[in-house]
Amino acid sequence: MYKIAVIPGDGTGPEVVAEGLKVIDAVCAAEGIEYQTTSYDFGGERYLSSGEILPDGAVEELSGYDCIYLGAVGHPDVEPGILEKGLLLRLRFELQQYINLRPVKLYPGVECPLAGKGPEDIDLVVVRENNEGLYCGSGGFVYKNTPNEVAVQEMINTRFGVERCLRYAFDYCRRRNAARQLTLCAKTNVLTYAHDLWWRAFNEIGEEYPDIRRDYAHVDATCMWMVKNPEWFDVIVTPNMFGDIITDLGAMIQGGMGIAAGGNINPQGVSMFEPIGGSAPKYTGQGKINPLAAICAGAMMLDELGETNAASKVEKAVMKVTDGKLESLSAGKMGHSTSRVGDMVVEALESEM
Numbered sequence: 001m002y003k004i005a006v007i008p009g010d011g012t013g014p015e016v017v018a019e020g021l022k023v024i025d026a027v028c029a030a031e032g033i034e035y036q037t038t039s040y041d042f043g044g045e046r047y048l049s050s051g052e053i054l055p056d057g058a059v060e061e062l063s064g065y066d067c068i069y070l071g072a073v074g075h076p077d078v079e080p081g082i083l084e085k086g087l088l089l090r091l092r093f094e095l096q097q098y099i100n101l102r103p104v105k106l107y108p109g110v111e112c113p114l115a116g117k118g119p120e121d122i123d124l125v126v127v128r129e130n131n132e133g134l135y136c137g138s139g140g141f142v143y144k145n146t147p148n149e150v151a152v153q154e155m156i157n158t159r160f161g162v163e164r165c166l167r168y169a170f171d172y173c174r175r176r177n178a179a180r181q182l183t184l185c186a187k188t189n190v191l192t193y194a195h196d197l198w199w200r201a202f203n204e205i206g207e208e209y210p211d212i213r214r215d216y217a218h219v220d221a222t223c224m225w226m227v228k229n230p231e232w233f234d235v236i237v238t239p240n241m242f243g244d245i246i247t248d249l250g251a252m253i254q255g256g257m258g259i260a261a262g263g264n265i266n267p268q269g270v271s272m273f274e275p276i277g278g279s280a281p282k283y284t285g286q287g288k289i290n291p292l293a294a295i296c297a298g299a300m301m302l303d304e305l306g307e308t309n310a311a312s313k314v315e316k317a318v319m320k321v322t323d324g325k326l327e328s329l330s331a332g333k334m335g336h337s338t339s340r341v342g343d344m345v346v347e348a349l350e351s352e353m
């Protein structure tokens, strides 16, 4: 019996999580997988009414689950950074979810903004370091709000943190067994200390993986190639901030935020799965948001739990829906409501079983 913590969160988070759970429920019933969910009201509303983001003991409690299913974090009435740092980043860090795994895959029938590119060209995975880099919150101000103000924000790269991320990426690339090519995306020509560490560790660890071809691209060039020749990539490993940026670009080439999912992974602990698009507050409660990203995040969660059959059934069902059943993947333009799209995935699942 799996124990799943659910954090629907802000904005459209609850609507898309409901559809994800609908699909998980259907596939688990069919596959004989038992699970129970517990929902937590963490997010902007709770913070605005109580001043509290995560109550004492919450992180410890969450660490007792098999996984966490998250909708979205971000509220228009809360200053930027508060919920991001207090909830999302705090969970990523304290639960040691040191990998952010973001597949970029163009499903059949999905409109791609890149001319002449189709599903055979866009199928890569970004392994984003998720606990270090510019995200650590190290730094500060001196003489704030004076003409002499100094603002420093440090990029932290530890040998330990870099190595565990690289090892995960090499192992993942081997497991995926596609082109067996791992690209390090960094900026070694400018970040000659921080990314020199990445470069050296990449090559040293890479020696243990003779079956994986090592490739390197600077982050600016990576953006260029992702648009011009996305078929060149198999798995990309990259520091936290670059991973944040290139996966939004990745989401666009796979059809938009309506389909892009990710996992915050602690391979030895509790992982957390989420659609990567955010809370989209202007669509809250309108039934216009696309739930496929959340449904795909649910499939990733099943996969990480070891339920690979269930995960691939959900993915196939999603492909049946994208292939001809939606007018668009964009919010409000799907031709169907949020919950109808969830039903369509369930119907596609059932037609397979």
Ligand code: IPM
Pocket (backbone or CB within 6 Å): 084, 088, 089, 244, 276
């Ligand atoms: C993401 C988001 C987060 C990040 C924000 C909300 C802190 O953009 O998951 O990519 O920068 O990691």
Ligand code: MN
Pocket (backbone or CB within 6 Å): 244, 245, 248
């Ligand atoms: Mn982001």
